[in-house]
Amino acid sequence: MASAPGWAAYTCEDDYMSGDFFGQFSFWDDADPTNGFVDYVDQGTAQGTGLINNDGGKIYMGVNHTAVQNEGRQSVRLTSTKSYQSGLVILDLEHMPGGICGTWPAFWMVGPDWPSQGEIDIIEGVNDQSSNAMTLHTGPGCSNSATSSAFTGTIKTDNCDVNAQGQDKNAGCGITTSDTNTYGAGFNQNGGGVYATEWTGSSIAVYFFPRNSIPSDINSDSPDPSSWGEPMAKFEGGCDFSSTFKNQQIVFDTTFCGDWAGATWSDSTCSSKANTCNDYVANNPEAFKDAYWSVKALKVYQNNGGESSPSEPAPSAAPSTSVPASHGQPSATAWGAPSASAPGSWGAPAPSAAPSSKAQSSFVTVPSGAPYSSPSGWAPVVGSSGVMVSPGPTSAAPAPSSAPAASSAPAAPSSPPEESWGGWPHASHTWGGDQPWQSGGNWGQEHDTGRGAYVVGAPVQRGTRHRHLRMHKAHKAGRL
Template sequence: MQFYTLLTTLALVKSGIAGYAIQDDYGASDFFGMFDFFTDSDPTHGYVEYVDQGTAQSSGLINSSSNSIYIGVDSTNTAGSNGRNSVRLTSTASYNDGLVILDLAHMPGSVCGTWPAFWLVGPNWPNNGEIDIIEGVNSQQSNAMTLHTGPGCSISSSGDFSGSVSTTNCDVNAAGQAQNAGCSIDTNDDSTYGDGFNNANGGVYATEWTSDSISIYHWPRSQIPSDITSGSPDPSGWGTPLAQFSGSCDISSAFKDMQIVFDLTFCGDWAGNVWSSDSTCSSKADTCQDYVQNNPSAFTDSYWEINSLKVYQSGGSYVESQAEASPASSKQALPATTLQTSAKVAPS
């Protein structure tokens, strides 16, 4: 038997391709089939009636085409005693780590009385965490990103991100912070939320959630990275995130079995409580509920228009290339790896 060895001139080059593989594509053809419609009373005490899928469909609050998904609110009728009709969706799938990429053509505008949010939440809130990716109220012009947890999770007050830390303790009962404030990073970039986001023709939010940190990125339509549009996202080339949550927190323990949520409520524990301090809104009516109840046409711009929502899981592959190897030289394959605000959730 003849044995061959690698020549001294052999160059083995191992290139690691750290990538993400698609896990769930919330496509327009079955978008609503991948979500449950929440119809309980609003846990944030909003002036809202969350309706079921049939009611939402027949009243025009939801719609889909081959290219996009529409999720809106009643902007025609004076609201009844329970509140203005709206939709709250919770994904049937749950996740542990991953990359969530949302391409929005439009989000609810900076409209008085509204409280829209796109977020992730685990069971038995707050013990399995909440990640608020997009959230704001009333005439707010830029995004607020927040984590809510049980005890033992806090974030660094500085880091490599463009936003500004407003609170550092993610525990909803943290001493020295407002009840349920969580740890929050704000931005003054008005292309990140509401009217400014829509004036930029929408854009993309990407949330990378690993055992080390939770990072939130945003790009207006004209600046979306090509690796996202091509379906091969690579966060290593995205630059500085809008927010990055890391510090004294066991992220893998604090954030588990997270489901994706879209909702839009009215007034309640945040939008209602700050009504009087928002001069734009308080000049329109004495109370948030009065305004929301009696001004249906004010909410024509209060809708989500989703171009795509995709969840990726981390993976990797390795390619070994060689130069000037002897004829029988062999290479060892290296295996790819695969990963599997207020209290906005109903009490368990």
């Protein structure tokens, strides 16, 4: 479900196209760790021989396609100088080098202490492969337990350990797709598309969007993965993603033959072209004219937890106040049905009553036995553990009839307490799913997914709070 306008879970941390693209990467010029038939060159050689360029804002990274090269075909391997601990990586590609016999291109992320700090293969394939393969590589103790209903691809292997028993060496946990738009010739014929990889502490998901169906929130630089539907691949469960994947650097490379493309040469249709992969790559330079990357955009976003943007500053702190403990839980029956004539009372807020900040509501913890005075223009909702107040004119969002009247206690300022931004209260164990403020269903499930009612109590993680608020707004559920 999409976030409401103005909400930005992800903000751009690094836009690789905004400056010197190649200056943000190091060029690998050592031997290929995957034993490829390749000669990786440094930046000066790459520029001098035309293997890289920035043409009209599009980044070109190719291979030598003019000369017989018996010691390995010249190519480039770039590694970002910056590393990441999480994030949303969005790559807009116009062309990739896949689907060509002898090639092994990849767009991936890797930690410096391989495999203990993990590897995330986002785009990868060999020889005449026609669709993408996505894989995680780790040390012991990491597996993928995501169910097939969570993504559109197909699980190939589920143990991410590069030395897992019962799997090929370094197979990792892999997911494949049959969609030929995702890789090689099919991808290039359609003008490419966008790959988006969301890496959090609990999962890694890979999305793909063909050129004609890129979400508008990506184009507007406000990506919202919750609105994108099922990813093409998802890895979750069976792994501590926070501790396993660390210091990940972004890598582009095009190698040839080696441990995968070379090892599977005889099993592919490419074997009819030459006896060995190395022979073909060395003696057929013209075959690799289209073995290049053309990058339109590369950005890395970080989740800011849904805080306000600079144009909408986060509210300041408010002191605690009090409410009589006798008020107990809100009464669903006393509140009545939503009013069609007053859209601000329930459901989506009226346009004129749109909140002025991203905070849809605030929780004020209160000791029992004292009155509570609602801030001006806020509508209090009384629960067994405290008071929840919602910003906005009371004319657009009237207080429930069971709300207490204002007392002589000092009024709280019109902003939620600062501590509420660090974690929102815990899902109610007792309120059920049939009250008007809640989306319904089992409380535990709603807590896990970020849906349902929240009341004052123990904090939950920022991400859970934000998902709940997003879905709350998207469901048009009115006051939280």
